Amino acid sequence: MTASPAIERICLPRVVPVAPDDAASLLVGPAEPDTIRRGLAPPHRGFLEADADDDGLSGLGPRGLAAVRSGGLALSLRTASAFRLDCPGLLVEALLSRFGLPGGEPIQLIGICLAEAIGNAIIHGNLGIPDHLRGTSNGFDHFRQLLRSRVEDPALGGRRLVITAEQGTGGLIVAVGDQGLGFDLTSRMQRGARNRALCGRGLGLIRRLTADVWAEEDGRTLLMRFAP
């Protein structure tokens, strides 16, 4: 039986913004549903997966750090953890309670977009698996084998996903970032997808369900705006 992992709370330096705020904190430790849930709930502003001897917040990245300091949420996980956990479900729970979003269809659509964006970031971003493999039944079998072997590769499985959520006057902005090679969002959107296609539907869905979608960092971060 393994000992319970230590969870270290890290307090960020107090920020002095236009409006005063309390010190922001993250929950840092091994990625498990309950600890992630706690990190995404007050008084914390996010969860960062890290080992006990990991120092600092480098796994959060500049966008994650900025989101936390501005009152938003951040979740940073390694790909292997994001693969096995219900990240969309955990994030939807947090968004509902944290930002007071309405239940019902609005949050369902946000959940759908999150699932697609996270899936893309894992499969095509961090694991570098091309989209076309899922275009046929035989290709799907190859896709399955490649997915398994790459998730288990420490170098690829250790790449980070950083997901942030910030609420503003323009609505909720959710960003999903990976450490892959990036891609050209504009040309990918122009390709479209057939309805019975085995692949290629995710971005089209995101575009339909969001007020705005764009990419930054050469396509390594997908941002989605949901109107208030």
Place this chain on the structure above:
Amino acid sequence: MQYRVERQGETVQVVLEGQLNFSANDSFQTLLSDLGRLKARKVLFEMSGLSHIDSVGLGLLYIASEDLGDTGGTITLVHPRDNVFRMLELTEADKAFAITR
């Protein structure tokens, strides 16, 4: 994703739980093998235990439909949760699959 298979005469009911997404590839492949061995003709996917489905999971359903269709079998999706049903509607999978709410 976890599943269990229950045979009820000519009908095979597959009770799905968890997420039908990219992480379900391996378990879904095993499920398809099980259905092949059972020579299932009428398959009900009980989906009330599925928390969500993504486009990869949808692709797996289409593959199941093609596999079963090769031997004259049919699939019905039963009791999807609201968010799962919404995904099926948005992708027009509700036109490709028989769905019982």
